[in-house]
Every structure is written in structure tokens, then in C-alpha cells.
Amino acid sequence: MSIRPNPPERSLTELSRQGLRDLLLSWGEPRYRADQLYRWLFQRGVRDVEQMTDLSKSLRRHLRENEYTIGRVTLEKVRESIDGTRKLQFRLADGAAIESVLIPMPGGLFTQCLSSQVGCAMDCQFCYTGTLGLSRHLTSGEMIDQVVRAADGLPPGSRIDHIVYMGMGEPLHNFDAVVASLGVICDPDGCGYSHKRVTISTSGLVPQIDKLGRVAPVNLAISLNASNDEVRNQIMPVNKRWNIDALIEAVRRYPLPPRRKLTFEYVLLGGVNDTDDDARRLVKLLVGLPARINIIPWNPFEGTRFLRPADERVRSFQRILLDRGLTATVRVTKGLDIDAACGQLGERPSA
Numbered sequence: 001m002s003i004r005p006n007p008p009e010r011s012l013t014e015l016s017r018q019g020l021r022d023l024l025l026s027w028g029e030p031r032y033r034a035d036q037l038y039r040w041l042f043q044r045g046v047r048d049v050e051q052m053t054d055l056s057k058s059l060r061r062h063l064r065e066n067e068y069t070i071g072r073v074t075l076e077k078v079r080e081s082i083d084g085t086r087k088l089q090f091r092l093a094d095g096a097a098i099e100s101v102l103i104p105m106p107g108g109l110f111t112q113c114l115s116s117q118v119g120c121a122m123d124c125q126f127c128y129t130g131t132l133g134l135s136r137h138l139t140s141g142e143m144i145d146q147v148v149r150a151a152d153g154l155p156p157g158s159r160i161d162h163i164v165y166m167g168m169g170e171p172l173h174n175f176d177a178v179v180a181s182l183g184v185i186c187d188p189d190g191c192g193y194s195h196k197r198v199t200i201s202t203s204g205l206v207p208q209i210d211k212l213g214r215v216a217p218v219n220l221a222i223s224l225n226a227s228n229d230e231v232r233n234q235i236m237p238v239n240k241r242w243n244i245d246a247l248i249e250a251v252r253r254y255p256l257p258p259r260r261k262l263t264f265e266y267v268l269l270g271g272v273n274d275t276d277d278d279a280r281r282l283v284k285l286l287v288g289l290p291a292r293i294n295i296i297p298w299n300p301f302e303g304t305r306f307l308r309p310a311d312e313r314v315r316s317f318q319r320i321l322l323d324r325g326l327t328a329t330v331r332v333t334k335g336l337d338i339d340a341a342c343g344q345l346g347e348r349p350s351a
């Protein structure tokens with residue numbers, strides 16, 4: 001499959017803070033003007049230059065005349081689940097569709113699950129997004145725009161507390177744009193999330209895990225989903241390139257900031273990876289790591305061969321991990337009725 005290139009467009013939200021400074025300096029504007037513009041774009045989420053009241057009239061006119069747009073992501077639809085989960089459906093400037101999910105937490109807080117690609121190339125067998133293949137990478141601005149525009153889909157009095165790159169796509173496959181997006185999302189003058197409130201989830205791209213550790217002190221989540229290579233090869237083709245041993249070694253090298261834990265996601269597939277022996281092997285793999293295991297009973301979608309495990313099987317699997325001293329939680333399924341649960345994102349043909 002050929003990957004479509006990102007559409008060319010002059011959007012201000014594609015520029016880093018330095019990029020905005022360079023642009024405005026080239027127009028003869030002082031550096032503080034770029035910082036004002038930056039805060040309007042990312043801290044306040046303003047989309048209309050006319051509302052940027054501390055910018056000079058001539059600068060506002062210049063921005064309009066040079067046809068700079070603000071963002072290339074339009075919030076098209078918000079679907080709300082009976083459990084309070086909100087699925088945000090975005091339309092991109094080239095017509096592609098992506099989704100982002102707001103997961104409710106106690107105290108009026110939400111975790112936002114971001115997409116990093118249109119579709120995904122990783123082909124994990126249990127994931128609906130994987131069946132779509134990869135159309136294209138998202139730009140950094142398209143990722144940031146999901147965060148900025150999510151405020152439009154929030155109930156009054158609530159706020160987003162945590163960002164997870166766990167929506168459509170493999171974020172480390174789109175490494176440079178993801179790192180560029182972190183530069184704005186984690187900037188106090190940008191979206192203002194500290195690195196400890198941001199998590200990148202990966203299916204296991206080993207060289208990029210090493211690279212990420214060198215450039216951004218964010219939390220790391222590993223989508224593990226098997227306790228041996230035989231099963232992981234079958235359900236996650238990436239394992240044929242970097243097997244479990246290589247992945248665990250990379251995770252051990254990851255420079256985790258003090259007092260933080262690595263997250264291991266384990267999608268439990270009935271009859272595939274959910275036996276007590278799997279749980280015991282998982283204990284052996286993760287022993288000595290500051291690990292939190294997130295057990296995710298598989299969420300069904302049409303046309304797959306997998307089964308959701310019985311509740312008793314899920315409890316037995318978890319009990320073995322807990323008895324060996326590991327931190328293991330079972331993720332409460334949220335957003336199932338609106339196809340917003342883990343592994344279900346992506347436009348349906350009939351949507």
C-alpha cells in the first residue's frame with residue numbers, strides 16, 4: 001500500500017515556537033509578537049486572528065493576506081457513551097477522518113486518547129484500526145489540534161488531565177511529528193501538560209523506544225499482549241522484527257524518571273493468551289521492572305475470530321500477577337457502545 005503524503009497547507013499550528021518566531025522575524029515583527037501568537041494558538045485555542053486582540057492590526061492583516069490557516073482539523077461529531085466516554089470524530093483538511101477519545105475519570109477529569117496516524121501499518125490482529133492499513137501519518141499540528149479542539153467537546157467544569165498517544169496509529173512509527181507535537185503539548189506556554197501527564201504507547205519499535213528515551217521524558221506504555229514469541233508473532237507482526245526479549249531489553253534501558261512506572265498493556269484474548277501459564281510467564285518477563293500491568297479484556301468488532309474471555313478467566317489471570325507482587329489492574333471497558341473502546345477506533349464503512 002502506498003502511503004499518502006501529508007497535504008501541503010500553510011497552517012500556523014504546524015509551526016513550533018521557534019518556527020513562529022522565525023516566520024514573524026522574517027516579516028520584521030519583534031520576537032514577543034510570535035510568543036503572543038503562540039499563546040493564542042495553543043494556550044487559548046483561538047482560531048480566528050481577529051480575536052487575537054493584542055496583535056497589531058497590520059500583523060493580523062498580514063496573516064490573512066498570506067493565507068495562513070489555523071489548524072487543519074475540524075471537530076465533526078461528538079458521540080457520548082452511556083458511561084460518559086466521548087468519541088470525537090475529526091475531519092482533516094484532505095478529507096481523512098480520525099478519532100480521539102475522552103475517557104472520564106473521577107473529579108470531572110478526562111484522559112484524552114490521541115491518534116497519531118490515519119489508520120495503522122502494524123496490523124495487530126485484534127485491533128480494528130489495524131484492519132484499515134496506513135493511509136498517512138498525522139502532522140504534528142494535527143495531533144496538537146486534537147488536544148486544543150477537544151476542549152470544544154468537554155462538558156462544562158471539566159478538564160483534560162492526561163494525554164495518551166494510544167488512539168489510531170503507532171506513534172513511534174511517526175516519530176518526528178510525535179516528538180514535535182510533544183514540544184507544544186508539554187510546553188507551559190503551549191498546551192501546558194507536564195511530561196509526567198503524557199504517555200506514549202507503542203507496539204514495540206525498539207530503536208524508536210531508545211530514541212524517545214533520549215529526547216522526551218514522557219511515560220512509556222508497551223502493548224505486550226503475549227507471554228511468548230510464538231503467540232506474539234501470530235497476533236502482532238512487529239514481533240517478528242523485534243521479539244519479546246529485544247523489547248524487554250529496550251524497556252529496561254528506557255530512562256524512566258524517578259518514581260514513575262512503565263505500563264504494560266495486555267489485551268486478553270479468549271483461548272489465545274489468557275491461560276494461567278501465560279500469566280506465570282508474564283511474571284517472569286517483568287520481574288524487577290517498575291511495571292504496572294493493565295489487563296484489557298478484548299473488545300469485539302465485526303468480522304474477527306477472537307473472543308472476549310470470561311470474567312472468571314480475567315480474574316484468575318489477574319490473581320496470579322497480584323500474588324507474585326506485580327501491580328495489575330483490569331481496565332474497565334469504556335465506550336463500547338460507541339466503538340470508542342481500546343482497539344475499536346476508525347471510521348466504519350457505513351459511518
Ligand code: SF4
Binds near residue numbers: 120127130223
Ligand atoms: S493496536 Fe495500535 S499499533 Fe496495533 S494495529 Fe492497533 S493502532 Fe496499530
